[in-house]
Amino acid sequence: MKKVQKAKRALITGSGGLIGSECVRLLSEDGWDVLGIDNDLRRWFFGEAGSTESVVHDLQLRYAAYRHFNIDIRDRQAVRDLLEVERPNFIIHTAAQPSHDKAASIPYDDFDVNAGGTVNLLVAARDFCREAPFCFTSTNKVYGDRPNTVPLKELEKRFDYADGQCGIDESMPIDSCLHSLFGASKAAADLMCQEFGRYFQMPVGIFRGGCLTGPQHAAVELHGYLAYIVFCAVSGREYTIYGYKGKQVRDQIHSRDVASLFLEFYKAPKCGEVYNLGGGRANSLSILETIDLLANLGYKLRYSYNPTSRIGDHICYISDLTKIQTHFPRWRQEYDIGRILNEIVLRYDARVKAKAPSN
Numbered sequence: 001m002k003k004v005q006k007a008k009r010a011l012i013t014g015s016g017g018l019i020g021s022e023c024v025r026l027l028s029e030d031g032w033d034v035l036g037i038d039n040d041l042r043r044w045f046f047g048e049a050g051s052t053e054s055v056v057h058d059l060q061l062r063y064a065a066y067r068h069f070n071i072d073i074r075d076r077q078a079v080r081d082l083l084e085v086e087r088p089n090f091i092i093h094t095a096a097q098p099s100h101d102k103a104a105s106i107p108y109d110d111f112d113v114n115a116g117g118t119v120n121l122l123v124a125a126r127d128f129c130r131e132a133p134f135c136f137t138s139t140n141k142v143y144g145d146r147p148n149t150v151p152l153k154e155l156e157k158r159f160d161y162a163d164g165q166c167g168i169d170e171s172m173p174i175d176s177c178l179h180s181l182f183g184a185s186k187a188a189a190d191l192m193c194q195e196f197g198r199y200f201q202m203p204v205g206i207f208r209g210g211c212l213t214g215p216q217h218a219a220v221e222l223h224g225y226l227a228y229i230v231f232c233a234v235s236g237r238e239y240t241i242y243g244y245k246g247k248q249v250r251d252q253i254h255s256r257d258v259a260s261l262f263l264e265f266y267k268a269p270k271c272g273e274v275y276n277l278g279g280g281r282a283n284s285l286s287i288l289e290t291i292d293l294l295a296n297l298g299y300k301l302r303y304s305y306n307p308t309s310r311i312g313d314h315i316c317y318i319s320d321l322t323k324i325q326t327h328f329p330r331w332r333q334e335y336d337i338g339r340i341l342n343e344i345v346l347r348y349d350a351r352v353k354a355k356a357p358s359n
């Protein structure tokens with residue numbers, strides 16, 4: 001009798017980035033052959049501190065079954081050629097221009113990477129591996145500044161929802177609000193993913209991230225909020241708070257928990273479903289609360305306050321995880337906020353000590 005072998009080959013775009021690299025680690029440790037696409041465009045977006053080259057190098061050393069492709073996802077033919085040859089069983093698409101603020105200064109590049117690159121992957125997936133579950137990392141910025149219309153109450157250290165609601169769910173409309181160019185290019189990609197799911201009945205899941213974080217983030221001021229504020233506290237660099245009295249709230253989810261959710265989607269994929277993905281209420285923190293937690297860990301942050309908030313910035317954003325928990329009941333978040341912070345602090349502390357001159 002012919003032996004049927006379960007093929008396990010995953011393609012991960014943005015494989016040097018925070019989420020992409022965590023997916024490479026998880027799937028490699030789970031026995032998958034992993035192909036990664038990353039051309040270190042993050043270095044071009046944010047300068048040397050944003051480079052993900054060393055992460056890719058580390059993945060190549062650590063995982064024998066990892067193969068890296070220095071492809072730009074804007075290169076349609078290169079993407080098609082790779083998918084035609086490799087025909088992966090699972091695709092996780094995380095490559096992006098990820099910064100809300102950066103997009104305004106590079107509108108063509110932002111749109112070409114976020115929207116155009118996503119369409120290149122979707123069409124190639126439809127043509128060469130249509131059955132492969134496809135996870136797209138969208139963003140809560142597709143809701144633009146509409147979350148700011150939810151009535152809020154101001155507490156001593158944070159804002160919160162006035163009516164006691166747990167968080168923002170997927171029924172929030174995306175129209176008639178200010179998105180930022182980044183929010184708009186990601187919304188274009190988000191809609192195309194939904195459309196390929198519904199029109200072509202492809203197993204595409206759209207995950208609208210809140211704050212995705214972890215110690216591997218090549219954090220810079222314009223992207224990677226939690227890792228960047230920890231870096232400032234640990235290294236002594238001054239941090240600037242923009243607006244909302246430092247009471248703006250974000251829910252933090254560790255990259256490992258994002259990767260494990262994608263694996264659950266692989267096992268039970270849905271066509272064109274949208275999910276809000278963040279750490280949820282238990283993992284939500286304001287900037288002032290973050291500063292207090294860091295002080296408790298022994299790191300006093302030096303900061304200044306600029307009363308002008310970032311354009312379209314959310315005042316309070318907490319993801320309602322009910323839909324995810326209903327569709328993927330086996331998924332568990334392993335990282336609470338304390339564990340997340342500890343990991344990031346340890347990473348930067350070790351880095352700062354390694355650079356300090358020894359006496």
Ligand SMILES: NC(=O)c1ccc[n+]([C@@H]2O[C@H](COP(=O)([O-])OP(=O)(O)OC[C@H]3O[C@@H](n4cnc5c(N)ncnc54)[C@H](O)[C@@H]3O)[C@@H](O)[C@H]2O)c1
Nearest residue numbers: 014017018019039040041042052072073095096137209212
């Ligand atoms: N980190 C967050 O807080 C957050 C929140 C919401 C949504 N997201 C989304 O999640 C995804 C992953 O975010 P992240 O924090 O891991 O980002 P990241 O910047 O750490 O990783 C993205 C990787 O993609 C690569 N890349 C960018 N453009 C490319 C191109 N044209 N071709 C090939 N590679 C390219 C970059 O070099 C980088 O290594 C992004 O789509 C982002 O929009 C992130």
